[in-house]
Each structure stands twice: as structure tokens, then as C-alpha cells.
Amino acid sequence: MTDISSQRLNKIISNPPWGATLEIKGWLKSKRDAKDFSFLDVGDGSCVQGLQVIADSSLANYQSEIKKLTSGCSLRIVGVLQKSPAKGQSAELIAQAISVYGWADPDHYPLQKKRQSFEFLRTLPHLRGRTNSMGAMIRIRSRLSYAIHHFFQERGFHQIHTPVITTSDCEGAGEMFTVTSLDLDQLMASPAQQVDFSKDFFGQKAGLTVSGQLEAETYAQAVGNVYTFGPTFRAENSNTSRHLAEFWMVEPEMAFCDLEGDMDLAEELLQYLVADILASCPEDLGLFNSFVDKGLLARLATMQEPFQRLTYSEAIDHLLASKQPFEYPVSWGIDLHSEHEKYLTDSLFHGPVMVSNYPKGIKPFYMRLNDDCKTVAAMDVLIPGIGEIIGGSQREERLDILQQRMADGGVAEEEYQWYIDLRRFGTVPHAGFGLGFERLVLFITGLSNIRDVIPFPRTPGSAAL
RNA sequence: UCCUCGGUAGCUCAGCUGGUAGAGCAGGUGACUGUUAAUCACCCUGUCGGGGGUUCGAAUCCCUCCCGAGGAGCCA
Numbered sequence: 001m002t003d004i005s006s007q008r009l010n011k012i013i014s015n016p017p018w019g020a021t022l023e024i025k026g027w028l029k030s031k032r033d034a035k036d037f038s039f040l041d042v043g044d045g046s047c048v049q050g051l052q053v054i055a056d057s058s059l060a061n062y063q064s065e066i067k068k069l070t071s072g073c074s075l076r077i078v079g080v081l082q083k084s085p086a087k088g089q090s091a092e093l094i095a096q097a098i099s100v101y102g103w104a105d106p107d108h109y110p111l112q113k114k115r116q117s118f119e120f121l122r123t124l125p126h127l128r129g130r131t132n133s134m135g136a137m138i139r140i141r142s143r144l145s146y147a148i149h150h151f152f153q154e155r156g157f158h159q160i161h162t163p164v165i166t167t168s169d170c171e172g173a174g175e176m177f178t179v180t181s182l183d184l185d186q187l188m189a190s191p192a193q194q195v196d197f198s199k200d201f202f203g204q205k206a207g208l209t210v211s212g213q214l215e216a217e218t219y220a221q222a223v224g225n226v227y228t229f230g231p232t233f234r235a236e237n238s239n240t241s242r243h244l245a246e247f248w249m250v251e252p253e254m255a256f257c258d259l260e261g262d263m264d265l266a267e268e269l270l271q272y273l274v275a276d277i278l279a280s281c282p283e284d285l286g287l288f289n290s291f292v293d294k295g296l297l298a299r300l301a302t303m304q305e306p307f308q309r310l311t312y313s314e315a316i317d318h319l320l321a322s323k324q325p326f327e328y329p330v331s332w333g334i335d336l337h338s339e340h341e342k343y344l345t346d347s348l349f350h351g352p353v354m355v356s357n358y359p360k361g362i363k364p365f366y367m368r369l370n371d372d373c374k375t376v377a378a379m380d381v382l383i384p385g386i387g388e389i390i391g392g393s394q395r396e397e398r399l400d401i402l403q404q405r406m407a408d409g410g411v412a413e414e415e416y417q418w419y420i421d422l423r424r425f426g427t428v429p430h431a432g433f434g435l436g437f438e439r440l441v442l443f444i445t446g447l448s449n450i451r452d453v454i455p456f457p458r459t460p461g462s463a464a465l
Numbered sequence: 466u467c468c469u470c471g472g473u474a475g476c477u478c479a480g481c482u483g484g485u486a487g488a489g490c491a492g493g494u495g496a497c498u499g500u501u502a503a504u505c506a507c508c509c510u511g512u513c514g515g516g517g518g519u520u521c522g523a524a525u526c527c528c529u530c531c532c533g534a535g536g537a538g539c540c541a
Contacts, residue, residue, distance in 0.1 A: 030501085030502075032498090032499095032500045032501070032503060033498095034497085034498060034499075034500065035496095035497075035498075037499090038500095039499080039500050039501075039503095041501080052500090052501080054499085070492090071491095084499085085499065086499045086500070086501080087501080088500080088501045089501080092499095106475095106491085106492055106493090107475085107492065107493095108475085109475090110475065110476085112475080112476065112490080112491055112492095112502090113491085113502060114476080114490060114491075114502050115477095115502075116476065116477090117476080117477075119533070119534070120476070120477090122533090123533095173540075173541090174539070174540060174541095211541090232541080234539090234540075234541085236539055236540075237466055237539090238466090238538085238539060238540075239466080240535095240536085240537085240538090240539090240540095241534090241535080241536095242540085242541085243539080243540070243541085244541090247541065248541095249541060250541095327537085337537085338536090338537075338538090339537095386541095387540095388540070388541065389541070391540080391541065434541060435541075436540085436541030437541085438541080439541060440541095449534090460466095461532090
């Protein structure tokens with residue numbers, strides 16, 4: 001057992017060490033038996049492709065074990081890598097020894113070697129990662145996560161670990177999950193009508209974060225450019241293919257930055273990430289382009305063009321001029337609905353669209369009031385098939401105007417004293433945005449349900465594992 | 466939460482206007498083949514989502530609940 005290197009399949013397949021004796025470890029994807037030998041398709045999760053292993057009857061355990069192997073069995077194989085004489089693969093491993101780590105009883109193992117629906121795989125969150133498509137998804141997801149950190153780090157952004165448990169609500173972001181250590185059984189049994197959170201673990205009401213933005217702003221005004229990338233929670237009863245109760249969000253925040261700079265960063269980030277995945281995961285993307293969404297690569301290519309930029313008012317004009325029979329009538333002041341966003345991205349511009357300067361009435365208090373006093377310096381990035389993937393704004397840095405906006409919106413100043421302090425002491429113009437990580441993975445894989453781009457999706461009524 | 470469509474074998478589905486179920490794949494056995502979601506033959510598989518109702522009789526009709534999908538709202 002000397003002179004053997006255990007290697008992962010992606011290395012072997014991309015740069016085959018012809019004639020070398022190799023050790024591989026993985027799971028059997030499928031097996032085809034011939035009279036005196038078997039073809040084993042073995043995968044180890046490192047790439048889409050498996051390696052074909054030739055196991056012939058001279059192996060000591062051929063009759064006792066090899067012939068009984070079924071999909072899902074885990075194996076260690078030592079063999080010699082050769083060029084394959086048949087079509088379908090360039091390399092194959094001529095097995096010298098095969099040992100079985102674990103069997104997978106075919107009467108009960110739910111994964112089959114044929115294609116299975118994403119809907120069915122969703123019922124097997126502990127096993128679906130072994131499929132080609134989920135493996136490709138997770139490799140792309142992992143690489144995107146890495147690329148996001150790389151993008152920000154090489155531009156001098158500092159990562160801020162904003163709290164998962166928080167006592168401040170990011171207004172307008174959605175319903176919070178309450179975090180408590182109170183005994184709920186006892187609470188329900190007591191006659192008290194009101195929960196006394198001063199008796200709770202933190203001495204006040206706390207919840208899971210709906211956004212790290214407000215906390216990130218504090219450090220943007222300390223160390224310059226920052227970003228957060230962490231789990232985010234929304235207790236909304238949303239049952240759609242684009243919403244999760246627990247998702248990951250990327251939120252950069254930049255000091256001395258205005259809305260233009262914010263939009264520039266958003267565009268640069270998305271283009272960088274698409275280019276990175278095209279370069280680093282071509283086989284995984286190829287799988288999705290072939291089996292999930294034939295137009296995927298073409299659509300990703302549209303991301304390399306400059307994004308269409310228009311103001312909310314211009315968007316409204318386009319929608320009014322479209323003569324489309326919208327279910328929600330269009331007029332200045334409405335929030336854009338899905339059908340409006342789809343028209344802009346899919347029908348009018350056929351690519352990503354950035355809409356800026358929304359009416360102040362439909363946006364939260366912290367967005368910077370424009371000189372027209374009617375709009376705020378907000379921006380959304382809309383992309384084909386998904387809709388809103390980024391929402392951001394320049395923040396209101398002027399103390400008096402911020403206080404006025406809070407009063408208008410019925411936001412209690414006492415609860416945001418620290419946020420107001422940032423405007424009282426050395427305030428600076430600053431801006432940022434939130435990028436929905438799973439929506440990005442949806443867009444880049446071409447998958448259609450957000451539950452298939454996160455390993456363990458949490459949605460209303462569902463939190464398996 | 467609302468609207469629409471679904472839930473039948475391990476999976477994907479068929480089963481028209483009521484007469485208690487079937488095909489492909491998977492699995493098993495055998496044959497055959499440098500095979501590629503291999504091929505051929507044979508075999509096995511079901512509380513027809515749960516509960517209630519109508520009927521002589523319900524997978525099929527009605528009510529209700531649960532679950533899933535698509536769309537909407539909310540947003541990332």
C-alpha cells in the first residue's frame with residue numbers, strides 16, 4: 001500500500017495521471033454487469049463527472065461483494081488509471097482492489113440512478129446532496145460564498161459579524177422571530193395578558209436579525225467600508241419559490257459613498273460573481289444549462305453588459321407607455337409589483353435593471369431624502385426570472401431630516417438613540433445594500449425553487465433536521 | 466394569508482361519465498453485451514393523503530383537514 005496517492009476525482013479527471021496507481025473513495029452511482037466484469041460508476045462529490053471503474057472477476061471479492069453492489073454503496077478502490085477504449089469517458093480505473101465501507105440496501109435506499117424530481121429530493125434533505133444536481137448546486141454555492149469574501153477583501157472591505165440575536169428591528173424588513181428563554185408552558189398557564197420581557201434572558205425583547213444593516217452602519221462610520229454576510233431571519237408567512245424564513249444576506253456598507261457609488265458597487269459585485277463562477281465552475285454550470293435551464297448560459301452572458309439604469313419615475317413612464325394590461329394599475333407613487341418588474345427585465349430591457357429614487361412613502365425612514373423632497377435615494381436591482389435581488393440606498397446622514405422621517409413614520413426615537421448618535425457625532429454620507437444570497441444562487445444555477453439552493457431550507461411549516 | 470392545480474406501487478404517472486387498480490422506471494432472478502439512465506425475458510410491489518358523508522357499491526361524487534406545486538401579496 002505504498003506508492004499510492006488518494007485523490008479526489010476532480011483532480012484525476014482534469015489532469016489524468018495516466019498509468020499511475022491511484023486510490024479513490026466515493027459512492028457508487030450505478031453499476032453495469034458484464035459476464036466476467038462490471039462497470040462501476042463512482043462519484044465522490046468533487047465534480048459532476050464520476051470515474052468509470054473496471055472490476056473484473058479476478059478480484060478476490062468479485063462474487064461475494066462486487067456483484068452485489070448497488071447505488072449508494074461507499075467504496076475504496078485502488079487501481080491503475082488508463083485511457084478508456086469506449087465512448088463516454090476519457091479515463092477509467094482498472095481496479096486492483098475494492099473494499100466496501102458501507103452498503104446501501106436497495107430495497108430502502110431512496111435515491112435511484114435515474115433522474116428524480118427536485119420536489120421528491122426535497123423530502124430527503126439528508127441524502128439529496130449525493131445527487132448530481134444538488135452536488136453541483138452546493139459546489140457553486142460554496143464557491144460563490146468564497147468569491148463574495150474575496151471580492152470585498154481585495155477591495156479593502158472589513159467583514160463585520162453583526163449579531164444574529166438583536167434588539168433592534170430593521171424597519172420595513174419583515175416580521176422578527178422572538179428569542180426567549182422564558183418558560184412558554186408556564187407563561188401560557190399564567191393569567192397575565194402581557195409578557196414581561198424585562199424578566200427574559202436579555203432583560204428586553206429580543207429577536208433574530210432581519211438585517212445586519214443598521215449595525216453595519218456603525219462600523220462603516222468607524223473603519224470605512226464594511227460588509228456582513230450571515231444568516232437572516234424573517235417570520236413572514238411567505239409561501240413562494242423565492243422566499244425563505246432563514247436565508248443568507250450580503251450587506252456592504254460604505255462610508256463617504258452616495259447612491260451612484262452604491263449602484264456601481266452592486267453592478268461590479270454581480271458581474272464579478274457571475275464571471276468568477278463561469279470561470280471556476282464550468283462543468284457544474286454546464287449541467288444546469290443542459291438539464292435545468294437551456295437558456296442559462298445565455299442569460300448569464302447578459303450580466304456582462306452594463307446594467308440598465310433608470311429612475312423610478314422613468315420606470316413608471318415606461319410602464320404607462322407599455323399599454324400592458326397590468327393587474328395592478330400603474331401610477332406614480334405605487335410600489336412596483338412582480339408583473340411590473342418582470343415587464344422591465346424580461347420584456348423591455350432583456351437583462352438586469354437598476355431602479356432608483358423611489359417615492360419616500362413606500363420606503364423606510366433611514367433612506368436619504370432627495371432634494372425634491374418626494375423621493376429617497378433608494379435603488380433596487382431587478383434581474384430576469386427572479387425580480388429583486390438587491391435592495392439598497394444612500395442612508396440619511398442629516399440629523400434633523402432623519403428625526404423628521406422617524407416622526408413621520410411613527411418610529412420611536414428612544415429605540416434608535418444609538419442610530420441617531422451616529423448622526424450627532426461625525427456623521428458622514430454613506431450607502432449600502434442587501435444582496436439575497438439564495439436568490440443569487442437561483443439566478444446562477446437556473447434552478448427555479450429557492451428551497452433547492454440551500455441545503456436545509458426553512459419555510460413556514462417546514463424545518464427538517 | 467389568498468387564488469389555481471395536484472396527492473394512486475420505492476420513483477414518474479395513467480385510470481373517461483361511480484362496479485374496490487395498471488404502465489414505465491427502480492428492485493429480485495436469469496440471459497446477453499466495452500457498458501454509458503445499457504438491452505431482453507420472467508417475478509415482486511399498493512390502508513388509491515387522513516377523516517366524514519352520499520350510494521347496493523367510491524381511487525372516481527360531496528364536505529373537511531393535512532401535505533405539495535405554480536401564481537399573488539410581503540421582501541432579499
